[in-house]
Amino acid sequence: xxxxxxxxxxxxxxxxxxxxxxxxxxxxxxxxxxxxxxxxxxxxxxxxxxxxxxxxxxxxxxxxxxxxxxxxxxxxxxxxxxxxxxxxxxxxxxxxxxxxxxxxxxxxxxxxxxxxx
Amino acid sequence: xxxxxxxxxxxxxxxxxxxxxxxxxxxxxxxxxxxxxxxxxxxxxxxxxxxxxxxxxxxxxxxxxxxxxxxxxxxxxxxxxxxxxxxxxxxxxxxxxxxxxxxxxxxxxxxxx
Numbered sequence: 001x002x003x004x005x006x007x008x009x010x011x012x013x014x015x016x017x018x019x020x021x022x023x024x025x026x027x028x029x030x031x032x033x034x035x036x037x038x039x040x041x042x043x044x045x046x047x048x049x050x051x052x053x054x055x056x057x058x059x060x061x062x063x064x065x066x067x068x069x070x071x072x073x074x075x076x077x078x079x080x081x082x083x084x085x086x087x088x089x090x091x092x093x094x095x096x097x098x099x100x101x102x103x104x105x106x107x108x109x110x111x112x113x114x115x116x117x
Numbered sequence: 118x119x120x121x122x123x124x125x126x127x128x129x130x131x132x133x134x135x136x137x138x139x140x141x142x143x144x145x146x147x148x149x150x151x152x153x154x155x156x157x158x159x160x161x162x163x164x165x166x167x168x169x170x171x172x173x174x175x176x177x178x179x180x181x182x183x184x185x186x187x188x189x190x191x192x193x194x195x196x197x198x199x200x201x202x203x204x205x206x207x208x209x210x211x212x213x214x215x216x217x218x219x220x221x222x223x224x225x226x227x228x229x230x
Contacts (some may be wrong), residue, residue, distance in 0.1 A: 084164060
């Protein structure tokens with residue numbers, strides 16, 4: 001088929017990770033955009049980010065179950081490593097991970113979308 | 118009695134999953150100190166081991182396993198997750214593990230088919 005891209009999300013039936021990527025970035029910006037890492041607020045921030053992302057995703061009205069995870073870490077020079085592994089139907093399920101940072105903290109958000117059969 | 122057993126076979130059992138996670142983490146990074154050059158391989162190893170043990174359970178679930186490994190140097194780390202699913206059939210389990218030099222947080226999400 002001409003014009004068909006090689007990457008897995010080329011067809012309509014599967015999860016659109018680019019769209020989700022944009023959506024997640026907006027949610028992170030909206031919640032922690034101009035702030036510095038604060039122990040008192042971080043609990044509230046992570047909860048807000050995941051809830052906001054989830055609400056936006058559900059609004060799309062697609063037949064998916066979603067899992068949104070968020071990790072916020074203070075920048076002190078510590079190493080942080082994350083990994084995900086999924087056992088699902090690669091044709092219709094998908095994920096998207098966004099790494100964001102500012103001067104004082106890192107934020108890593110992952111969205112997993114599992115098609116409802 | 119039969120009904121209860123059938124449910125056990127198709128339900129997400131948190132204790133069972135928790136045990137699998139703990140064993141996988143111990144096996145992958147048990148006696149080690151944080152090492153930047155190896156942490157990539159460790160986190161991959163943890164999630165793959167968890168996933169293969171989970172799929173061996175033979176239950177009708179799709180699984181998502183996430184792992185975070187962070188060095189202990191005083192940095193604050195906060196994680197959160199939220200799920201849009203079927204509360205009656207789907208479930209999750211989180212395990213926090215640590216040793217002298219690092220923290221490891223593993224989340225398993227199970228979605229019923």
